[in-house]
Amino acid sequence: MTLRPLSPWSHRIAALALLFTAGLAQAQFVWVDPKGVRHYSDQPPPPGTPPARILKAPGLPAFAVQPAAATPAPAAKPALPAPTAAPAPAEPLPAAVPGTVAAKPSAKTPQTLAEKDADFRKRLKEGQEAEQKAQEQARTSAQKAEHCTEVRKAKQMYDSGVRIAEMGPDGQRRFLNDAERAERSARAGAMAVECR
Secondary structure, three states: OOOOOOOHHHHHHHHHHHHHHHHHHHOOEEEEOOOOOEEEEOOOOOOOOOHHHEEEOOOOOHHHOOOHHHOOOOOOOOOOOOOOOOOOOOOOOOOOOOOOOOOOOOOOOOOOHHHHHHHHHHHHHHHHHHHHHHHHHHHHHHHHHHHHHHHHHHHHHHHHOOOOEEEOOOOOEEEOOHHHHHHHHHHHHHHHHHOO
16 A cells, blocks of 8 residues: 655645644643733743633633633722721710601511501591691681671771661661771771781
């Protein structure tokens, strides 16, 4: 059996394959420097290289190799000022003043259905009470406005000089004299002042 000689291209391809695999076999360490450049070497990375930047080392599992983009250069941390003195102890919180509501803790536990129902009924009752109070205030304001209008009319009537007649206790009509008109005008004026 005769062997045919290999072509010159076959020798070149085999040499390149040997060089490539030999280079990879010698690169036992792979790490990324602070500038983001990946290094392959048979020597360990420089001292002080963070473990997160060492992508391959003897004893490091193969799945630990990460692409260079996954480990960007760390941002420079600002230097912290040296501590000067121990901080003063915090002042105690003032005691609760009677009649004030104490601060509730921020974390709330979920309400049960009964608590939600009780809360709803409480808000409903407060809303009804507020509506009744508003209606009562509106009614009082309307009555006061009507009273003040009548007082101003009476004051104008007493001050107009027109003769004013009224029914007496005996059922007879009589006219007010000047003193009675002045006295009633003064009373109407005092009530009108309260309406302002």
